[in-house]
Amino acid sequence: MASVSFDSVTKKFGDFTAVSDLGIEIGDGEFVCLLGPSGCGKTTTLRMIAGLETPTSGRVRIGDRDVTFMHPKDRKISMVFQDYALYPHMNLADNIAYPLKVRGESQEKRHARAREVADVLKIGQLLERMPSQISGGQQQRTSLARALVYPSDVYLFDEPLSNLDAKLRLEARGFLNHLQRDMGMTAVYVTHDQAEAMALATRIAVMDAGIVVQYAPPLEVYRRPATTFVANFVGNPPMNLLPVEAMIADGALHLRAGGLAVVPLKVTRAAAKALEAGRSLTLGVRPEHLAVASGGEENTIEGELFANENMGPEALVTLEREDTARFTARIFTDEMVALEGRVRLGFAADHIHLFDGEGLRLPLDGEEG
Amino acid sequence: MTRYLSLYFTRIGFSVATALLGAVFALPLIWFIFAPFNPRAELGLAVPDPFSLANFETVFQNAFALRGLWNSLIQSVGGVILVGAGATLASYALSRSPIRGKNVITYILLLFSSVVSGSAAMVPIFLIVNGMGLIDTHIAVILVFAGGLLPTAMFILRDFIDGIPKSYEESAMVAGASPVQAFFDVALPVIRPGVVVVVVWAFVNIWGSFLIPFILLRSSEKMPASVAIYSFYSEAGTPIVTLLAAYSLLYSLPVIVLYLFVSWKFGFRFFGGIKA
Known part of the structure; x- marks a missing residue:
């Protein structure tokens, strides 16, 4: 195992900048998820660790080795591909043992080791089969087995679960989590699924347009999103965001938007500074922090019931305000009341998020510094 | 009834036409298979009689x-x-x-x-x-x-x-x-x-x-x-x-x-x- 570090790495494809001035550090034994929408540069970043892309500028290190221009074969890495890339002309045993074959291991040793790994992944009885004769989930395990068959410094995953159906994906996700706890491997995992990143990562690097917007542990990303982009991308359903007008009066911060008024907040330095640039801020509330409320303008949002989606233990209640802004609340069905026509959703003041005109997080009272 | 009849004849006509077309293409091939074994082969199509390997x-x-x-x-x-x-x-x-x-x-x-x-x-x-x-x-x-x-x-x-x-x-x-x-x-x-x-x-x-x-x-x-x-x-x-x-x-x-x-x-x- 080893750490991975990027030293102001930029990758351009012609005029398009895929990754811009990346400078993250992945610690030894960490499981880092690169999370973002398609085209945000996450896969390019992974491929630069693998050596399948070469940075336009900057340095990539694995442990204390500078691998920027090193051929993939010399990097001591393993990788699981999105399409699995199993060799169609080899049976599963040969597929899994291929990394040992190129390292000159004897056939006997190779197959013994392949069997060992395959047994762990519960595909031991399929070793004689060809890749085209097994199911998608088994193919996924085979490609995982091939990555685990020999010890590597870093394990790379390029959306390995995106070709599985929903149920298998959950199962495989749980297994990967178990594996990480078991082996303590250094892993870099690319995904566009925020739930996968939350479930697996020790740290998440949220990427947007080639830039790492936030690099923090999952709960930190969830509880204190650095920008409105992160707030919107992480969490399902995403955080409710609403432009609000802010002003400081009587030594308190007042937020208003249409019929909504937030209970006056303590003025923080950051908020005061943001207000110098403009009075428009963005208010964010997570769906699980909203509840059906009655009466009062403070800390409540009112609107027409737009949708009421029952999910079993909970329901997603969406209302639409007069200014067409929609708010979704996640409500336990046990606490549900019959909803019709106009609905009010309330939130607690200590569960709100505030972003400045550029979409950057404004620390609230108690989290400044 | 007449509709079925006309469909029937169209089919027969089509089949005959394709069969003729197929025969035109098959004739040289048949010649190609028969002639080598026929010591008296000519450009016309004939079943080898007697069947012989003399040509070879x-x-x-x-x-x-x-x-x-x-x-x-x-x-x-x-x-x-x-x-x-x-x-x-x-x-x-x-x-x-x-x-x-x-x-x-x-x-x-x-x-x-x-x-x-x-x-x-x-x-x-x-x-x-x-x-x-x-x-x-x-x-x-x-x-x-x-x-x-x-x-x-x-x-x-x-x-x-x-x-x-x-x-x-x-x-x-x-x-x-x-x-x-x-x-x-x-x-x-x-x-x-x-x-x-x-x-x-x-x-x-x-x-x-x-x-x-x-x-x-x-x-x-x-x-x-x-x-x-x-x-x-x-x-x-x-x-x-x-x-x-x-x-x-x-x-x-x-x-x-x-x-x-x-x-x-x-x-x-x-x-x-x-x-x-």
């Missing part, structure tokens, strides 16, 4: 014609090896390397091969081969065929390789394989069906070609079967039908065998291991 006995006494088959084999196999190996490596490189303008290169190659090769280029080809002192050698025939067929072979194969995901070789290299290992262990087996198609196509092309060996070769002991077949014509230019038929059958056998072999061994199919 006479053909096997013609050393020039038998040598022709052997020469055809040397030239075809030589050409196929060059075309197969050259086209595979070149089209793989064209498909995978990040060379700028590689599409232009491919299309120019194809254009030149289809325009320049063939009869129009015969004189310059002859002069070049003559200048190299290769006239009347197998090598000359093999090189000229390889040069003429390679561009099209590369074009076909490149298209095939373009359709194969890069992640095969990438996963091999990440697993510790050198580019050469990745090519031979992973890429080549995966593109083999395409190579087989090109090889069969090149073989059939060279095997059946007359003009190039006829012009580049001088001595009778190097002529391929396509040229040697003229030894079954009389001085006056009339074919000796019986021997010609027997020799034609022998001449066709390698191509038929090749098709059967490829179809049995590779089945002209492609197996996938990539989950799309």
